[in-house]
Each structure stands twice: as C-alpha cells, then as structure tokens.
Amino acid sequence: MDLSVLFNVTYGLYAVTTKEDDRAVGCIINTCSQVTSESKIFSICLNKNNYTHDAILKSKRFAISIISENTDPKVISELGFFSSREKDKFEQIAYKWKQDLPVITDNTCGAMLFEVVDTKEMDTHTVIFGKLVEAIKLSENPAMTYDYYHKVVKGKAPKNAPTYQEEVKKEDNNEVKYVCGICGYEYKGDINKEDDSFRCPICGVTKDNFKLA
Ligand SMILES: Cc1cc2nc3c(=O)[nH]c(=O)nc-3n(C[C@H](O)[C@H](O)[C@H](O)COP(=O)(O)O)c2cc1C
Structure with missing residues (x-):
C-alpha cells in the first residue's frame, strides 16, 4: 500500500470551537466537509482524546472558522498543538462571540455555526454531524488548504489528527x-x-x- 497517495486527498484548515461553561474551547481540524445540501449537514471528525471532542458532545453546538492564508500561524499553533485541558488557548487569539459560540476573527474567511444532529463513533475518533444554523462572511482572504499549510507554512499534523502519518526517513542525505x-x-x-x-x-x-x- 502506497500511503503517499493519501497526501493527494485535499482538505482545508478550520478552527472548531464551542463554549464550555463560560469559556471558549476548540482545536484545529482539517476534516470538515459538507454532507448534504438541502438541510446543509456538515461532518467533522474529532479524536476522542481531544478536549474539544467532549466539550462539543456536551454543548451539542459548534462553530467552524475557516482559516485563510493570511491568518496568523499562531492560531494554528495555539489551537492545534496545545490542549484546553492545560491552558486557555484563546488568551492570545482574536475572536468574538456569535450566538454564544466563539468565532476566530484573525483574517479568517468566514464562520459557520452548527447544532449537532448525529454522531458516529469510528475507533479512535467520532464523526460529528452538524446542521448549519448561521453563516458569516468575514473576509475575502483565500482559504488555506492543507497542501498550502504543508508546503508554504511548512506545518505538520500532530498524532491526534486523522491524517497523521509517521515521517518517512530519507536515507543518504548529508543535510543536518x-x-x-x-x-x-x-x-x-x-x-x-x-x-x-x-x-x-x-x-x-x-x-x-x-x-x-
Ligand atoms: C493541521 C492540523 C490538522 C488537525 N486535524 C485534526 C482533525 O481533523 N481532527 C482532530 O481531532 N484533531 C486534529 N488536529 C489535532 C488537534 O487540533 C490537537 O490535537 C489539539 O491540540 C486538540 O486540542 P484540545 O485538546 O484542546 O481539543 C489537527 C491539528 C493540526 C495542526
């Protein structure tokens, strides 16, 4: 099996957020896609170990903020490599509340608000289905693709991302x-x-x- 083929599957980059008690929580995902058009159902896929996973299953609501090429990489690093279990990840991130959900405003393209309508457990992850209740345009910036994140930002995916792959070690390369x-x-x-x-x-x-x- 040639797993490098999986890198040709295209994705975007998103912040998925919700409210837990009085604070904003959330993380970075690449697994957001539209499932149906008439009732506008989307799916997201969250690792069961992520704090955001439990928070969304509890609140039954979430927001998706669409990361753009102009969004500060700090948004990805804070939300994608640290856990709300350890710190307030929103302390250094620009966001505002929309219908009681936190929406990232740092050059994001827009935001969508959802109500959870179904879930499907898949081994280490849960696929969460949300019905779109609001869509907000925030900028005309180009949306960041996963490919752009890898090639231009030179970012990686952590182990909790469904698309994580062990690095392939290159032999006979003298470069340090x-x-x-x-x-x-x-x-x-x-x-x-x-x-x-x-x-x-x-x-x-x-x-x-x-x-x-
Ligand atoms: C580029 C990128 C893509 C990611 N994609 C996903 C994803 O689709 N699903 C997921 O559960 N975690 C994904 N992650 C990992 C979470 O963002 C990360 O584990 C985060 O620290 C979880 O924070 P939390 O514990 O506060 O929820 C991704 C991270 C990055 C940087």
Whole structure:
C-alpha cells in the first residue's frame, strides 16, 4: 500500500470551537466537509482524546472558522498543538462571540455555526454531524488548504489528527536537520547557530525543544 497517495486527498484548515461553561474551547481540524445540501449537514471528525471532542458532545453546538492564508500561524499553533485541558488557548487569539459560540476573527474567511444532529463513533475518533444554523462572511482572504499549510507554512499534523502519518526517513542525505519536539517542524541546518531568541515558526517554542533528526 502506497500511503503517499493519501497526501493527494485535499482538505482545508478550520478552527472548531464551542463554549464550555463560560469559556471558549476548540482545536484545529482539517476534516470538515459538507454532507448534504438541502438541510446543509456538515461532518467533522474529532479524536476522542481531544478536549474539544467532549466539550462539543456536551454543548451539542459548534462553530467552524475557516482559516485563510493570511491568518496568523499562531492560531494554528495555539489551537492545534496545545490542549484546553492545560491552558486557555484563546488568551492570545482574536475572536468574538456569535450566538454564544466563539468565532476566530484573525483574517479568517468566514464562520459557520452548527447544532449537532448525529454522531458516529469510528475507533479512535467520532464523526460529528452538524446542521448549519448561521453563516458569516468575514473576509475575502483565500482559504488555506492543507497542501498550502504543508508546503508554504511548512506545518505538520500532530498524532491526534486523522491524517497523521509517521515521517518517512530519507536515507543518504548529508543535510543536518532538527525537528521540533512539539509540532514536528523541520529546521534545515544547525539550530545551535540560532541565538536564544529563536522560536519555532509553527508552535513558538524555544530551540531547546528541537532534536537532531
Ligand atoms: C493541521 C492540523 C490538522 C488537525 N486535524 C485534526 C482533525 O481533523 N481532527 C482532530 O481531532 N484533531 C486534529 N488536529 C489535532 C488537534 O487540533 C490537537 O490535537 C489539539 O491540540 C486538540 O486540542 P484540545 O485538546 O484542546 O481539543 C489537527 C491539528 C493540526 C495542526
């Protein structure tokens, strides 16, 4: 089986959010798609270990904010590589409340609000079906595709993403590479030559979080 074929399946990048008690919670997903047109049902797929998974099943409502190429990568790093279990991920992110759901406003293309209508458990993940109740245009920025995220932002998917794949190690390559232990970002060259103010461009951690690849 040639798993590289899976990289040709196209996706977008989204922040899925909900309200838990009085706070905003949410994470990054690439698995959002429209399922039916007349009643506008969408599906999202969430890892059962993600805090957002339980919060949405409890609130029965969620918002999808469509990430654009102009959205600060910090939105992806905060929401996609940290858990609301550990911290308030929204502290440094621009958002506003719409119908009591948090919507990301940092150059996002738009937002859609949903009510959960069904779920289907799939091994490690749950597919959640939502009925669209509101759609809000926020900008004309081009939507970020998963391909753009990989090729231009040079981002990776963490283990909880359904599309996660172990890195294929390339042999006979003399190039020195360091890999970020938090998000998997690859730094080409000797990271020790960077000064102490260096931060991972994806998740913002310091250079001591990088390991030789
Ligand atoms: C590019 C990218 C795509 C991702 N796609 C998904 C996804 O489709 N489903 C999912 O459950 N997690 C996905 N994740 C992982 C979650 O965003 C991540 O595990 C997050 O830390 C969960 O936060 P939480 O525990 O606060 O919910 C993705 C992350 C990134 C960076």
